[in-house]
Amino acid sequence: MAGTRLDRWHGAYSRRASGMTASAIRALFAVANRPEVVSLAGGMPTLEALPLDDVAEVAARCVRDDYAASLQYGSAQGDPVAREQVTDVMRDVAVSCHPDEVVMTTGSQHALDLLTRIMVDPGDVVLVESPSYVGALGVFRSYEAAIVHLPTDHAGLDPEAVVTAVRRERDRGRRVKALYVVPHHQNPSGGTTSIERRQRLVELCREERVLLVEDDPYAHLGFSSDPLPAMQSMDPETVVYLGSFSKTFAPGLRVGWVLAPTAIRAKLVLAAEASVLCPSAFGQRFVASYLASTDWRSRVKVLREVYRERRDAMLEALDRYLPAASYTRPAGGFFTWVDLPDGIDGAAMLPRAVQGRVAYVPGTAFFDDDQGGSHVRLSFCFPPPERITEGVRRLAAVVDSELELREAFGDALTDSPLATHEHGNVDRPPTDTT
């Protein structure tokens, strides 16, 4: 790492910190953040569909009528009113639970952090999909987990591969701690785990005594279908469910939640207390008051329409401009997963794409091993449809010129400092270059 010799604390860091390094892609995104670049990289939700006047009034009321709770320290488990609201949201994924069973967190990312903290020792195995959510890989790595990718198709993880992997890893003397799944409109593939697969995964995890971590931020964002039942509803003792208001309301509040078996829940609360004392009372009361005072399910329907239109714009543009690529056709969520034409490396191409005024996330970011080189993740959540079309058009032009170069010079072109693993979270563009 450059600059190490100038760091007088070099040598004083923890072992786990040595894996925390900034990536070349991160630096590039600072440039990609310029307005002339169409970013198909970030996972930022659209906020235009929010009823802003109502939301402003909710925020004001949280201060005026509720300051003694909203501006004060709260419990580490989270605000009781917010937890009550969560039980209502959970009905949509066929879960009936009690507010006492809910733990509120600083976004569902913090739930994942706390869960990994209490479950994973260095070298313990976490099984994940192929590809898997970059932010989850970052947490697992930060606790020095051994991440093992399993075969995944359009219906989700291959259940039999779970059994094979668990046994293989145990034979190697490793402890298999968790199976991590994003079951609805997965980030980055856009795929949804079928109901049969859900049942089978729950069954296998119960039999093999592997904790099933169900990370479900996109449950409500199916374009033409209601959510499937959560795996948590099939076996609350085997599954930890993570929920989020970042996609259906606002990520700026950092409000998520966890449902977990009793003993795990108790440890999560203690870990949360050590980590942040308590989640933001204001954020929680704000969300709870929004949910209680607006017809939020109708609002979510509006959101689905917005995202469906953007998904359509993206697929139409891909059909038109990038027919040589193949890509998923997601039925919800924010992302499509693109397999580039033969021989093109998504990470290596990124600098030229940014030069061509379009940004995406290279597929390598969604793997802890050497997969993903031929893939990129394209987001349709944030830019309006005409920008999406323009972005894909630019991307296609970059791909075309890559193909031309390859034809002229062959394999001599594949080396690039970016054609390596990506270890940062790239769901939002950094707003700083520091």
Added chain:
Amino acid sequence: MAGTRLDRWHGAYSRRASGMTASAIRALFAVANRPEVVSLAGGMPTLEALPLDDVAEVAARCVRDDYAASLQYGSAQGDPVAREQVTDVMRDVAVSCHPDEVVMTTGSQHALDLLTRIMVDPGDVVLVESPSYVGALGVFRSYEAAIVHLPTDHAGLDPEAVVTAVRRERDRGRRVKALYVVPHHQNPSGGTTSIERRQRLVELCREERVLLVEDDPYAHLGFSSDPLPAMQSMDPETVVYLGSFSKTFAPGLRVGWVLAPTAIRAKLVLAAEASVLCPSAFGQRFVASYLASTDWRSRVKVLREVYRERRDAMLEALDRYLPAASYTRPAGGFFTWVDLPDGIDGAAMLPRAVQGRVAYVPGTAFFDDDQGGSHVRLSFCFPPPERITEGVRRLAAVVDSELELREAFGDALTDSPLATHEHGNVDRPPTDTT
């Protein structure tokens, strides 16, 4: 731990999770939370002095005029506008810094969590005051640090003891990673580290290459004096400074910050990203907008008056009702540290105190070793003066009856399940019993 045999995940937890256990005192606080109990236990700031109409308008404006930033994901380092405001706040402790040097966090507790994560391997030594902040001890323990208490007097830590301890621990083959200090109106002693001690501690830490962690939430809450210069101002390469808006504005927003040497800062940002993606943009913009639009320094002066009056009420009541005890006379902050009359164990007495309708935090909570048994922490921050007086009167009655019992039965009374270490954070009363 009770219930372990019912936990099907027993044996699947990480090693660090085994130290996370709920305490007997925690259960007692659920009872202490009843309105008839005067709580001198919590470290909750008063919120009555806030200009609520103005604050409500700030919250509404953050939505109406600023939703694209405040409700969206932000950078892991924190919002640039909030970081700019922090540089202004830092001038009061003689620090001049650039917004690029500031990292915003989910309260300063999360700063401490992230810092420990990047610095401390299991078994590494963290040096702390005697007594030390219970929340910091909780974080250090959660990363399996070896906590070493050093002699501390009214002017702060004994600097020569730092050198002795560093050498002794190194001779034992341990790595000494940090010295943790709360320099203004310490929690729980109320003491302030003198300017001479500050200079000496910085010097020694630089020489011994030990990171000095300066946790400074009470800097602005001196009753009759301005803050002393931060140790960070004396050597920015040796000191990490943690600041908080929880005491001067509102803890419900969970907004704190860190100033750290460049290389440590970069790692803190990466660790923050893995942990929560980014701190709440809404919380940060809310605080920044409050600071920018109100004369917050005048508001802090009002707060100081409120707390000074409460401190006076507490000291007068202690002088009057508990003359057999000795206690600190803090010049700021939230707490006084009481040495109970001979032979009384603060932890063992707590159940009887709660029965007598008064609560406090036993001194053992502020130590990782076997010290603190004869001490209790009393908070004067939250209850109004007449409740403080009444609380101390009740406490004195409980102490008197303990003394009578001791006179009658002697040492046979010291055993209690509560006369043990307290491993939870007790700066706020839990609002749930789950």
